[in-house]
Amino acid sequence: MKLYRRICGYATSAVKQDVQYQIPIAVRSLKSNPIDHNQNDVSKFYTIEPKTVSKIFQSGGLPKPFVEQTQVFAETALMIRKPALEVINNLKIANYEKPAVRYLMYGKTGSGKSLSLAHILHYAHTAKFILFHIPYVPIWLKYDRKEVTWSSTKEGFADIPLVAAQWLKHFLHQNETILQELNLTTSKEYTWSIRETTPPGSTLKDLITHGINRAKYACDIMDILLNELKMHCTNNKCKMIVAIDGFNAFFNEKTDLKTEDRVKVKPQQITMVQTGLSAVKSDWNNGAIVMITSPRASLNTRRESHLPIYLIGREGFQLIDPFIPIMVPELDKIEFNNMLDYYEEKRWLQKPGGRQELEFLSSRLPAELMIRCAPL
Structure with missing residues (x-):
């Protein structure tokens, strides 16, 4: 009877721990149109519609590992980063x-x-x-x-x-x-x-x-x-x-x-x-x-x-x-953590914790981080 209580008690505590841990939700931009993106959207994710992805990138333009990832996630989400935003802002104000x-x-x-x-x-x-x-x-x-x-x-x-x-x-x-x-x-x-x-x-x-x-x-x-x-x-x-x-x-x-x-x-x-x-x-x-x-x-x-x-x-x-x-530099701290939040949200990264180790192993390079997170 005592053994039964111990087992039940362990199971209950495990469930409580699982309930207490909440899957992080990546910070996303509400603006799906890149024309509307500005400095307030930096480090946030935005989603491209499937028909637009097919129109622009059907024959290339997205790295193959990223394409495979988007198929698993059932969405094409890009992080809004400063280098791209700098070019876009220049295109908006350019003298043509x-x-x-x-x-x-x-x-x-x-x-x-x-x-x-x-x-x-x-x-x-x-x-x-x-x-x-x-x-x-x-x-x-x-x-x-x-x-x-x-x-x-x-x-x-x-x-x-x-x-x-x-x-x-x-x-x-x-x-x-x-x-x-x-x-x-x-x-x-x-x-x-x-x-x-x-x-x-x-x-x-x-x-x-x-x-x-x-x-x-x-x-x-x-x-x-x-x-x-x-x-x-x-x-x-x-x-x-x-x-x-x-x-x-x-x-x-x-x-x-x-x-x-x-x-x-x-x-x-x-x-x-x-x-x-x-x-x-x-x-x-x-x-x-x-x-x-x-x-x-x-x-x-x-x-x-x-x-x-x-x-x-x-x-x-x-x-x-x-x-x-x-x-185009490596990810900064905010971008790095938001990308990991996105992976956990999508269950690409299923074991919470170890972020410092991932930071060290990937050098905060997004392509390397994606590879390192795949088997976890």
Whole structure:
């Protein structure tokens, strides 16, 4: 009988302890529209609607581990952080009659640069900017059985036609609605073959669709599309944001790509890379350019420093100067604790306590913190 009472007593006390412990609720912003975000929302989470996530990020833009996490949590929640908010605030007050301003976001691997860019892209999409978005440059430069052919229009350069066609699909998916609203058209005739031409006054959607259906022309159409968009922006017909993740990969010494005749090509020999480098030139107005550098994007060399001078070198600096540098740091104390509260709320982190140990192990890097919390 005494043993029974002891067991029942232990069970009752365990239940009481479990009842006493309340799962933390992460601090969230009530503003789902990024246009409304301000300094009062820093370190808070906000949720992006599924249809918006599908519209902007269906073909890339969110890190794969984060996407897997959002599927488990059944929501896409981003933390509002100062670096993204700084760019967004600048976009709100910018003088778009002047040349496009360049922003370079940098920081340690896993500090949250890509998710900060995702926040900026969500703002730009909501504010009706055209998105010229390159989700991650190194994907272009890895072998992965890509078809590489010599360009028929640019001597000494190589095309990656299927990759360019895939990017055109990505661009059209992001911007189809606004392209229909603005009804932007081509400024001149483009001849592809004896029987194939794009007459002046054709919609940009028709131009893009031609590149998707005829992949051999996709690289040239990607370049033409950029030039047409720059012209329309300069003529005050639209606004555009150029967003490039893994920007420093443009300046790698080599790639994994080989042409059909087994010739290795350098990044600067690829027509899509030349288009990307042209996109960051500040020779147009009514827009902005946001670039991200990352040590992980340096494919062939070890980069021990995350500072841009080590990642893009003198050549890169000369290309994008002047620009506004924006560092994406590790989480501060408030952000760190709010992220752990979010994980506990979602039962991603099921064992309370140990926050100091997690802080030490993760160095308060959000990507590392997510990995460390997964098995707990």
